[in-house]
Amino acid sequence: MIRSCLKASRTFISHCPVALSHDAVSQPVLVRRGLSMGLWPFSASPRDFSLPNASWNAEMRQVYDHYTALCEVKTEDSEETGPWHKLPSYNRSLKHAAGGVYLSKLIQSKARLFTRNKKEYGAAFEYVIFMNKQEKRCVCAFQAGHLLEGPPGHVHGGAIATMIDTVTGTLAGYLVGPVMTANLNINYRSPIPLGGVVLIHSALDRLEGKKIFVNCRVTSTDESKLHTEATALFISVNMGHLFGM
Numbered sequence: 001m002i003r004s005c006l007k008a009s010r011t012f013i014s015h016c017p018v019a020l021s022h023d024a025v026s027q028p029v030l031v032r033r034g035l036s037m038g039l040w041p042f043s044a045s046p047r048d049f050s051l052p053n054a055s056w057n058a059e060m061r062q063v064y065d066h067y068t069a070l071c072e073v074k075t076e077d078s079e080e081t082g083p084w085h086k087l088p089s090y091n092r093s094l095k096h097a098a099g100g101v102y103l104s105k106l107i108q109s110k111a112r113l114f115t116r117n118k119k120e121y122g123a124a125f126e127y128v129i130f131m132n133k134q135e136k137r138c139v140c141a142f143q144a145g146h147l148l149e150g151p152p153g154h155v156h157g158g159a160i161a162t163m164i165d166t167v168t169g170t171l172a173g174y175l176v177g178p179v180m181t182a183n184l185n186i187n188y189r190s191p192i193p194l195g196g197v198v199l200i201h202s203a204l205d206r207l208e209g210k211k212i213f214v215n216c217r218v219t220s221t222d223e224s225k226l227h228t229e230a231t232a233l234f235i236s237v238n239m240g241h242l243f244g245m
C-alpha cells in the first residue's frame with residue numbers, strides 16, 4: 001500500500017505546475033517545473049480551464065489581456081518573460097488519488113477539483129490566476145456564474161470563501177510546495193454582483209517554519225471598491241500527510 005501511495009504521489013508531483021522533486025515525498029524540495037503540462041496522463045490535451053471562453057464578459061477579457069501582456073515582454077530580437085506568469089488550471093490533480101487509502105476506485109475516477117467541476121462555460125467559477133513570484137503575490141480575475149447565487153443577484157459567501165481559499169492556497173503552494181489550509185478569516189465588506197468580475201489579490205505576509213501567512217483582498221477590477229478581506233494560514237505538509245500516511 002505504501003508503495004502505491006508513493007507511486008500516486010509521484011504521479012501527482014510530476015503533473016503539478018509547481019512541483020516537488022521525486023525524492024521530496026517525505027522531504028519537500030521545491031523544483032520549478034515551468035508551466036508545461038505535456039505529460040498529463042488523462043488525455044492528450046487536457047483542458048486548461050483558465051483560458052478565455054465565450055462566457056467571459058468584456059471586463060474579464062480586459063483583465064486577462066492586461067496581465068497576459070505583463071507576462072510577455074516582446075522586444076525586436078527576442079521574447080522575454082515578464083514578472084507575471086499565468087497559471088494553468090485543470091480539473092483533476094491525481095490519476096490514482098489517495099492510493100486507495102480512503103477512496104474507492106469509483107470515487108477516484110470521478111474526483112474533480114471543486115472549482116472546476118462544471119463543464120458548462122460560465123455557470124460557476126470562471127477564473128484565471130496570474131502569479132508574480134518575485135513579489136510573492138498573485139492576482140486572480142474571477143467571474144461568478146449564475147450557479148453561485150447567495151443573496152438574490154449576488155454571490156454566495158461560501159463561493160467567495162472557496163475562491164479566497166483557492167487563490168491564497170495556490171500562492172502558498174506555489175511558494176513552498178504542498179500545503180493545507182489551517183485557518184481562514186474572512187470579512188465580507190460589500191456584496192459581489194452575480195455575473196460581475198472581481199480581482200482577488202493575495203500576497204505572502206510571512207513564513208514561520210511550517211506556517212505560511214497570506215493576506216487577501218477582493219476588489220472591483222478598478223480596485224476602487226473593496227468587497228472582501230481575508231487572512232489565511234497554511235501549513236506545509238509532506239505528500240504522506242495528503243495520502244493519510
Ligand SMILES: CCCCCCCCCCCCCCCC(=O)SCCNC(=O)CCNC(=O)[C@H](O)C(C)(C)COP(=O)(O)OP(=O)(O)OC[C@H]1O[C@@H](n2cnc3c(N)ncnc32)[C@H](O)[C@@H]1OP(=O)(O)O
Pocket residue numbers: 016093113165166167169170173177178179180181182183209210211233235236237
Ligand atoms: C497540495 C496542493 C495541491 C494543489 C494541486 C491542485 C491545484 C489546485 C489548487 C487549489 C488550491 C486550493 C487550496 C485549498 C486547500 C484546502 O482547502 S485544504 C482543505 C482544508 N484543510 C484541511 O482539511 C486541513 C485539516 N488539518 C490538518 O490536516 C492539520 O491540522 C494541518 C493543518 C495540516 C496541521 O497539522 P500539522 O502538520 O500536524 O501541524 P502542527 O504540527 O499541529 O502545527 C504546526 C504549527 O501550525 C500551528 N497551527 C496548526 N493549525 C493551526 C490553526 N488552525 N490555527 C493556528 N495555528 C495552527 C500550530 O500551532 C503549530 O505552530 P508552532 O507550534 O509551530 O508555532
